[in-house]
Amino acid sequence: MAGVLNIHNFPLLHSVPGSHKTPKKSIPTIRATSETPTSSTSTSTSTSTSFTAPPNFEPPEPKRFGVRPDKVWDIVGASLALIFRLGTGVFVNGYSVSFVSKDAIPPDQYSLEVAGYKVKESSKIGPRPEKPIEIYEFEGCPFCRKVREIVAVLDLDVLFYPCPKNGPNFRPKVAQMGGKQQFPYMVDPNTGTAMYESDDIIKYLVQKYGDGSIPFTLSLGLLTTLTEGFAMIGRMGKGSSYTPSKLPPKPLELWAYEGSPFCKIVREVLVELELPHIVRSCARGSPKRQILFEKVGHFQAPYIEDPNTGVQMFESAEIVEYLKVTYASS
DSSP, X not given: OEEEEEXXXXXXXXXXXXXXXXXXXXXXXXXXXXSOSSOSOOSSSOTTOOOOOOTTOOOOOOOTTOOOGGGHHHHHHHHHHHHHTTTTTTBOTTOEEEEEOGGGSOTTSOOEEEXXXXXXXXXXXXXXOSSOEEEEEOTTOXXXXXXXXXXXXXXXXXXXXXXXXXXXXXXXXXHHHHSSOOSOEEEETTTTEEEOOHHHHHHHHHXXXXXXXXXXXXXXTHHHHHHHHHHTGGGTTTTSBOOXXXXXXXXXXXXXXXXXXXXXXXXXXXXXXXXXXXXXXXXXXXXXXXXXHHHHSOOOSOEEXXXXXXXXXXXXXXXXXXXXXXXXXX
């Protein structure tokens, strides 16, 4: 084995003092979930609408690290976050990497190959929730981004309910559940806990589903919030305002992670179209990279599965086009 690098507590960790008491709120049972065949949360869209793949649709072949020419500046703008946030949301907690010989990792296991060696990655995963955490939020919000980053660090699967400005469905639902339209808003169906405030949500998640420690880059108070805001400068408010759309009966499923600029441009459109979606977090070190590799014979993020049409596809630029053609109101 050559060149071993261990990052056992990446990003640097800061302990959460004491226990965090969270008041439990009564959660209305009427909301879209991955189990329900139709969504009862829509206030503006008929759930009788049928959804099919676009005519003559064929999913593109995955091209690792390929950027379509018309999306270069989108990816560049989304990549600014990596600088301002020092890579937060790129690695799972306790990320460790080593370079091993090609023969050390069998071909049926996911790994990158660099300079004749294979990259072996691992991480420290905490307790797993039985049901996905539910988070109501939108892309162009620094407080929401903080929560999405800890979701990636903890490798959690989350059912996101997008709440763009003027969105007719889930913004009113948050007011109904919590008493005000403030974001992010989290519901944990495993414990019955519901709360506002990004810092409180982060503390809750690391105590319940992590090792109780908050990444250093998420524990700097105002500085964290400022850098979260700077991280979004390159996207100029994308993922903040509602685009009229048709609400599907089932949430889409997105394999992605917060630190990826390719995943970012897909998430922005999901939010603008107000499409509920389950994010299968798969930052570097996530065991779900192997799960997706076994499932489709390849790992690349983003990867989307749409149970409403049967479409499964890689490639961010084509995913964006598919979402707009399928769900934007004509």
